[in-house]
Amino acid sequence: MSEQEPTPPPEALGRRGRGRPRATRRRDQILDAALAEFAESGFQGASLAAVARRVGLSQQGLLHHFPGKEALLIAVLARRDEVDVRELDGLGETAALTGLAERNTRRPEVVRLHTLLTAEGLTGDHPASAYVRDRYARVRDRLAHTLRAEHGDRLPSGATPDQAAALLTAAMDGLQLQWLYDPDSVDMPDLVGLLTDVLRGAPPDPAPH
Amino acid sequence: MSEQEPTPPPEALGRRGRGRPRATRRRDQILDAALAEFAESGFQGASLAAVARRVGLSQQGLLHHFPGKEALLIAVLARRDEVDVRELDGLGETAALTGLAERNTRRPEVVRLHTLLTAEGLTGDHPASAYVRDRYARVRDRLAHTLRAEHGDRLPSGATPDQAAALLTAAMDGLQLQWLYDPDSVDMPDLVGLLTDVLRGAPPDPAPH
DNA sequence: TGTTTTGCCGAATGACCGGTAGGTAAATTC
DNA sequence: GAATTTACCTACCGGTCATTCGGCAAAACA
Numbered sequence: 001m002s003e004q005e006p007t008p009p010p011e012a013l014g015r016r017g018r019g020r021p022r023a024t025r026r027r028d029q030i031l032d033a034a035l036a037e038f039a040e041s042g043f044q045g046a047s048l049a050a051v052a053r054r055v056g057l058s059q060q061g062l063l064h065h066f067p068g069k070e071a072l073l074i075a076v077l078a079r080r081d082e083v084d085v086r087e088l089d090g091l092g093e094t095a096a097l098t099g100l101a102e103r104n105t106r107r108p109e110v111v112r113l114h115t116l117l118t119a120e121g122l123t124g125d126h127p128a129s130a131y132v133r134d135r136y137a138r139v140r141d142r143l144a145h146t147l148r149a150e151h152g153d154r155l156p157s158g159a160t161p162d163q164a165a166a167l168l169t170a171a172m173d174g175l176q177l178q179w180l181y182d183p184d185s186v187d188m189p190d191l192v193g194l195l196t197d198v199l200r201g202a203p204p205d206p207a208p209h
Numbered sequence: 210m211s212e213q214e215p216t217p218p219p220e221a222l223g224r225r226g227r228g229r230p231r232a233t234r235r236r237d238q239i240l241d242a243a244l245a246e247f248a249e250s251g252f253q254g255a256s257l258a259a260v261a262r263r264v265g266l267s268q269q270g271l272l273h274h275f276p277g278k279e280a281l282l283i284a285v286l287a288r289r290d291e292v293d294v295r296e297l298d299g300l301g302e303t304a305a306l307t308g309l310a311e312r313n314t315r316r317p318e319v320v321r322l323h324t325l326l327t328a329e330g331l332t333g334d335h336p337a338s339a340y341v342r343d344r345y346a347r348v349r350d351r352l353a354h355t356l357r358a359e360h361g362d363r364l365p366s367g368a369t370p371d372q373a374a375a376l377l378t379a380a381m382d383g384l385q386l387q388w389l390y391d392p393d394s395v396d397m398p399d400l401v402g403l404l405t406d407v408l409r410g411a412p413p414d415p416a417p418h
Numbered sequence: 419t420g421t422t423t424t425g426c427c428g429a430a431t432g433a434c435c436g437g438t439a440g441g442t443a444a445a446t447t448c
Numbered sequence: 449g450a451a452t453t454t455a456c457c458t459a460c461c462g463g464t465c466a467t468t469c470g471g472c473a474a475a476a477c478a
Contacts, residue, residue, distance in 0.1 A: 226422075226423070227421075227422055227423070228421090228422045228423020228424055229422085229423050229424040229425075230423090230424080231423095231424070231425095232424080232425065235425085266425095266426075266427095267426070267427055267428085268427095269426070269427060269428080269429095270425070270426045270427060271426095273424085273425060273426060273427090274425085
């Protein structure tokens with residue numbers, strides 16, 4: 001009469017007894033496929049069948065590994081979080097923002113996933129709402145903290161660290177949107193670098209940005 | 210055997226002959242309801258039944274006025290375009306951006322609609338894709354043109370008009386996202402004003418923004 | 419009054435969706 | 449080889465969706 005979880009918690013990945021071992025590789029494949037599918041169609045627009053097809057599985061075979069669509073998304077986000085947190089910690093200097101923008105240029109799917117989920121999270125009781133809200137708080141906090149460490153309570157441009165953090169975060173999101181619509185016409189690292197320079201009150205650079 | 214359009218083109222709104230007059234008022238009610246519904250749930254997430262319910266109509270009664278869901282969205286966007294174009298023309302001066310941000314604060318549904326559709330438009334063959342793409346082009350062009358008229362080919366901050374236009378557009382979009390998630394923590398007009406000042410190379414303002 | 423045009427609905431259709439139940443095969447331990 | 453645990457499938461279900469068809473009532477004109 002003990003409570004049995006249909007899908008054991010991820011932390012219990014290793015051997016558990018005498019039965020068949022868990023297909024951790026398949027699990028990762030599924031998460032990859034789910035990320036790709038969610039990034040392409042959004043959460044609402046994606047279907048479990050489409051994710052299953054990507055890994056050569058039936059829809060029900062997929063549901064054996066994850067109890068439902070929502071759990072699948074959460075698992076995808078949880079796995080992304082490991083990388084994301086490390087990236088956020090890398091923002092010890094404002095200059096690192098340019099590097100982040102540049103790296104994002106090389107992985108459009110991740111950018112698409114975040115952009116789509118951020119918008120979808122606005123609709124009532126979306127599974128990603130809390131995730132996005134929390135993410136915004138962390139990013140802005142981290143950024144404001146870094147700016148304050150570099151410039152004190154007011155940047156040379158006159159902006160407070162909080163204001164600059166909100167503006168930089170907004171610019172990143174907005175530029176990603178424009179970039180996704182037309183990658184060739186938007187140079188994200190360049191523009192992010194320009195904005196940080198301007199916010200830090202750097203003198204005009206005669207060399208064309 | 211002449212080709213009959215199930216729903217006559219909008220330009221033929223007035224009387225057309227001897228029959229019953231067109232219900233132009235209902236049409237507007239439907240467009241209002243559709244805007245509200247799309248703004249709340251997005252295009253994919255919205256259902257025709259929900260829109261119909263808002264105007265006290267059956268789903269089939271609604272489809273009598275518009276041939277389909279996609280046509281409904283297009284009609285909503287077409288009606289919004291009249292206002293939008295006027296707003297864009299109002300951007301003869303950069304200072305007007307702050308006013309636009311302030312006005313947007315008073316109509317969250319419109320902001321939501323644009324934000325949601327902009328993200329959804331990234332999804333393959335979404336009916337709003339072309340609309341969003343075109344809108345980006347217009348907004349940035351208009352903004353760059355204004356900036357160039359005010360400052361020539363390079364702003365005092367060192368940014369080119371095109372760069373500044375992309376950054377301002379991005380900041381608007383990104384700030385709207387943050388504002389929709391947490392209206393109290395984001396002062397859109399203030400931040401937009403700050404960014405325009407900084408981009409124009411204004412000296413630091415000792416008064417807190 | 420008759421004709422025409424429109425407004426609106428009831429019923430039905432077919433596609434797709436996420437999710438459940440039950441069964442079989444595979445892989446591992448003892 | 450028996451026991452056990454997992455992997456995966458077929459079949460099925462209830463729900464929602466957009467869309468179509470056919471009909472009836474209302475409102476205008478002749």
